[in-house]
Amino acid sequence: MTHYAEELDRLKESLLAMASHAESAVARSIRALVERDDVLARQVEQEDNALDQYEIEVDDTAIHLLAKAPLATDLRLTAVAMKISANLERVGDCAVTIARRAVDLNTEPQLKPYVDIPRMAAMSIEMLRDAISAFINREPAKARAVVPRDADVDNLNRQLHRELASYMVERPPTISRCLHLMVISKSLERIADHATNIAEEVVYLYEAVDIRHTAPKANEV
């Protein structure tokens, strides 16, 4: 295998490592919320550093590869890698946001049983997983299927915001907890957006078709 092909492989492997780290960070941050586990939340915060380093590494490798003027699939892979790494790094930041808000929430009693948030989390994590698996297994159709699901997550987020808003108005002492929950919901909605972005990049990589900004997006809050 040539030196060049080895570098391309390294790029893919770094992305995969990043993806699994990001997925696990989101899952653990939600668990930290639901199980009211401060220790886990702090862990998620600290381990985000690894994702940042991955992003730097992937971008660096990609730039080096670009200097070698790749063409065709290699070119698309290099361009897509930089975008996917940026999206994954933001997913990590979202997970950190969730973890921090979880810690804040834990200082007060739980507002009510969490139903919608775990549901949103499951959807977002599923979208992320599907996008990454489409990348690994060369399944652009699977990636295309991720894109419409973003609308569902957006709707859930809007619904949750409305509920929390009316709750806040009726019971002022719960305002801070509601605000934290709104932020968490927003973070999950953002994670779904990033997963959608990754899916779009995967479609571009394998089909050379740019499907970004074509589907009508539901209005965001």
Added chain:
Amino acid sequence: MPEVQSIRPPEAATRPSVPAAAPGVPSPEETPAFDIRDFSLWYGPRQALQAVTIRIPAKRVTAIIGPSGCGKSTFLRALNRMHEVTPGTRIQGQLRLFGDDLYAATVDPAAVRRRVGMVFQKSNPFPTMSIEENVLVGLRLNGIRDRAFLQRRLEESLKLSALWDEVKDHLKRPGISLSGGQQQRLCIARALAVQPEVLLMDEPCSALDPIATAKIEELIQQLRLQYTVVIVTHNMQQAARCSDRTAFFYMGTLIEFSDTRTLFTNPANPQTEAYVSGRFG
């Protein structure tokens, strides 16, 4: 509340736009310069080109890429019948330039070459001639004597090949006293002086340093406004930079011909993909 200026989309008219075309086929408003059908070429018993069918668009830059020995230089030379310099060559098929059959029995090869000029890999200004004489030799030896016309063509050709400013005070100096990159531009001026319709370039930059190469690539971009350019190159990045259409040849066969952007980001044929990604050749 101050009105926010809406951001206007970039003017489409400020960029010279290439009409969108289906890959492989010039769009209706682009007349093909070369219409080639089932064109084959033999060097003695060996077949060098296999039934090539391609329509090369006019006033565009078409690049021809492929590994060594794939027939790209042979194909280029067939476009102005230069392969006939080698004895024992034979062709079959149709090759038309703006509708004229270049290989018809009544056609004089020299007439073909006045319409289809050529620039070679290693610059070759005539050693016994000055810069001025080199540029004008094609016109003079074809019988043009009008001095005013010759002087005008001299200046025009040297300006076209971006050499005028550098040599306008030294036109009597020998052609070979110039640097490598300048010599190549001199050869381009020489070829353009006879006002061909097409300019063929056989790896024109492979003997030059990167700065000279960049100048010639810039020159090619200027030339495409007036001439049809066909360039053979083994440097894919150069093809990606300079050309509008690219043809990929392998073992004498045309494998893929489409617009450059498509061929280099998403080639249709797996062989093209493999070559362009550097997996072979």
Added chain:
Amino acid sequence: MPAAAISLRPSEVQQGWRRWKSRLITCAMGLSAAVVMTPLFLVLYFLIREGASSLDWNFFTQLPKPTGETGGGMANAIVGTITLLAMAAVIGVPIGVMGGIYLAEYGSERGNDGLRFAADVLNGVPSIVWGMVIYVILVTPFKTFSAYAGGVALGLMMIPLIMRTTEEVLLLIPQSYREAALALGIARWKIILVIVVKAAMKGIVTGILIALARVAGETAPLLFTALGNNFWNHNLKEPIAALPLQIFAYAISPYDDWHRQAWAGALVLMLLILGTNICVRLLSRDRRI
């Protein structure tokens, strides 16, 4: 044998012996060079020693005196040689150069091989044979020796030589110039004459000068054709004097005075040839890269 015993660096002794061997060979080469140069220096030395004193104004302006009288010169022989060379050039140069152009640029491979072979054979024909052939062709039918016959003989001798040197020089011109000119749509014959031959001109002229220098000293063919003349030649249909002939005639004579003049004539001939070769050298120098 253990690896340590073999050393790749030569020992002191070996190095010393190598240096001596190298010096020995260098000396031998120098000696050979000297041996090769010696005849040339000997020739020049003797010519100058014997002939230089006789080179006076008379020698260059006067006709030979009648047998027995001293004095006189070789003016007619010098002019005669120049005349003969001019005639030879008129015949030899155009045919030779065109033949060379044909060999280099036209013709088939087999045909050209045959032509080259013929030229090489003709180059090797002894000059006396040329004389005899021209004698039969140009002297006998007209019943007179003539300058024409001499010029023709020398000219024919020049042809194969010029043909081969012209061809070689033309082949040295890179094919890329011909292709560049072809790509401009210029007719082939124009390319050859205006571009290729012009580029090779120095080499072609060199070849012509070498051929002239060679035939300038030929005596044998002139014996049967020009014959020699003790007076000025006024009509090219008549015999003409030439330096080699005059030198020959004087050298085999019993007169000392004529021997002295023969040396002088030989020196003049030698200087002529030397001068031509120096011109060739100067022309062959590449003044620009």
